[in-house]
Amino acid sequence: MSGQGNGSAGPAAGTKPLAVGLVQMAMSESPDENLARAEGFIREAAQRGARLVVLPELFRSRYFCQTEDPAQFALAEPVPGPTTERLAQLAAELDVTIVASLFERRAPGLYHNTAAVIDGKRGYVGKYRKMHIPDDPRYYEKFYFTPGDLGFRTFSTAAAELGVLVCWDQWYPEAARLTALRGAELLIYPTAIGWHPEEKDEYGERQHAAWETIQRSHAIANGCFVVAVNRVGFEPSPDGNGGIEFWGQSFVAAPDGRVLVRAPADRECVLVERVDLADMEAFRIGWPFFRDRRIDAYARLTERFIEGSEQ
Numbered sequence: 001m002s003g004q005g006n007g008s009a010g011p012a013a014g015t016k017p018l019a020v021g022l023v024q025m026a027m028s029e030s031p032d033e034n035l036a037r038a039e040g041f042i043r044e045a046a047q048r049g050a051r052l053v054v055l056p057e058l059f060r061s062r063y064f065c066q067t068e069d070p071a072q073f074a075l076a077e078p079v080p081g082p083t084t085e086r087l088a089q090l091a092a093e094l095d096v097t098i099v100a101s102l103f104e105r106r107a108p109g110l111y112h113n114t115a116a117v118i119d120g121k122r123g124y125v126g127k128y129r130k131m132h133i134p135d136d137p138r139y140y141e142k143f144y145f146t147p148g149d150l151g152f153r154t155f156s157t158a159a160a161e162l163g164v165l166v167c168w169d170q171w172y173p174e175a176a177r178l179t180a181l182r183g184a185e186l187l188i189y190p191t192a193i194g195w196h197p198e199e200k201d202e203y204g205e206r207q208h209a210a211w212e213t214i215q216r217s218h219a220i221a222n223g224c225f226v227v228a229v230n231r232v233g234f235e236p237s238p239d240g241n242g243g244i245e246f247w248g249q250s251f252v253a254a255p256d257g258r259v260l261v262r263a264p265a266d267r268e269c270v271l272v273e274r275v276d277l278a279d280m281e282a283f284r285i286g287w288p289f290f291r292d293r294r295i296d297a298y299a300r301l302t303e304r305f306i307e308g309s310e311q
Contacts, residue, residue, distance in 0.1 A: 016277040018160055020186070020225075021045030021053035021096075023270055024250045024263045026233035031060045031075065035083060038100075039090055041270050046094040048272045052159035056231040056250075057101040057167050057192040058113070063244060066237040068143040076105035079114050080124045087116075088123040095120045097159040101166060101190035103144075104129070113145045115164045115190055119157040128153050130166040131175060138196065138237060138244055141168075154182035160277055161185045163224075167192060170215050170228065174301065180222035181290075185277045187218055191230040194246035208247055212259070219253040223284040225275055226253040232268060255283035 023041040027034050038059055045053045058064075060083065064072040077083060079102050091098050097119045104114035104127070113130035129148030133141045152175055155162045163184025169175045170189045179187060193211060195204045212228075219226040232248035250263040252273045261273040284290060300306060 014278055016160075017274060018277055019049045019051055019272055019274045020227055020252060021048070021050030021270060021272050022227065022229045022250045022252070022261075022263065023053060023055050023059075024230060024232050024248050024268055025056055025059060026246075026268050027059065027062045027231060027235065029062060034060050035086065039087075042087075042090060042096070042098060043094065044270045045272055046096050048270070049274075050096060050272045052097045052099070052157075052162075052186075054099045054188055054227055054229045055101060055190060056229050057190040058103060059101060059190075059231070060103070062235045063192050063231070063246075064238070065141045065144055066138040066235070066244060067239045068140050069238060072144065073105075073111065076103040076111050078106075079104040079112075079116050079127050084116050084118060084124045088118050091118045092121045092123065095158075097157045097162070099162065099164055099188055099190065106146075111145055112148060113141065113166055114148075115166050115188075117155045117157065117162060117164060119155075119159075122158075125157065126153070126155055128164040128166070130169060132168045132172055134168045138242070152178040152182065154179060154184045163187045165189055170211070170218075173214075173218065173221065176218035176222055180218075180224055184222075184224055185280060186225045186227055187215075187222070189215065189226070189228045191228055191250075192246065193230060194244045196242065197234070197245050198242065200245065204247075208249065212249070212251065215251075216253045216257040216259065219255055220257040220287070221289055223255045223280055223287065223289065225255060225277070225280075227251075228253075230263075232263075232266070255280055256287075 101115045104112040115128045119125045131148040135142040161183045163179035229250045231246045234245045236243035248265045252260045
């Protein structure tokens with residue numbers, strides 16, 4: 001470990017301040033209502049100084065992946081499309097950068113879980129398609145979404161260099177690393193994650209702790225900021241069989257893993273956290289993980305599993 005192992009290597013050259021807005025929402029059954037309320041929250045964040053505003057995963061609807069229902073495909077839309085056009089008007093008016101997670105209809109029978117990046121007066125600048133697709137009880141995303149085929153991406157915006165990923169991607173250090181290697185100053189994770197109420201008492205605390213810990217580790221290992229924005233509130237399963245209590249607790253982590261701000265678990269809120277992106281330089285000098293990577297030794301990471309042991 002470097003002698004500056006606390007990540008403090010002296011001041012970085014200059015400052016690069018950024019106010020980040022996190023919109024933690026509870027969703028209704030109406031996509032139009034959810035979009036209108038999201039616009040109101042974006043306005044609130046901008047009024048409080050945010051230059052970057054992040055919405056939760058699939059914010060236009062309740063989390064429909066709790067069941068496998070062909071009727072839910074009617075919620076999908078092209079990206080770019082109607083929602084990105086509407087948000088682009090708002091982004092231009094407020095001069096803010098917006099990250100919005102949408103259900104993308106690419107072609108008949110081909111759908112993605114997609115995050116759009118909208119950059120002030122530039123408007124829509126690009127999208128990331130979720131690469132890791134879960135298939136668990138009440139998270140039946142493989143029924144709806146094709147894995148992304150655009151790779152891991154970073155977007156140059158007026159706010160910052162944004163590395164955009166989505167929810168289940170947040171558990172994979174490979175995704176965080178490859179995105180950071182493209183120059184991301186912030187790793188952004190629109191999210192929809194919560195507890196099965198019948199399991200919460202036994203597993204809830206450790207499930208949430210694991211979710212936060214893995215993302216804080218991405219901040220440390222990559223020397224960048226992490227922004228995770230979750231939905232909140234109970235959403236019943238469409239088939240009447242239980243539901244998900246989304247645990248909120250959206251947060252921002254610094255490059256040393258500190259949680260700079262954390263939303264409550266039980267209500268909507270708009271957080272605005274001010275960070276200095278220039279701090280990344282000092283942390284990366286103090287903890288030179290990029291310098292010391294053994295890129296000559298990692299080829300087998302592309303294998304599914306390595307059988308046996310080698311002497």
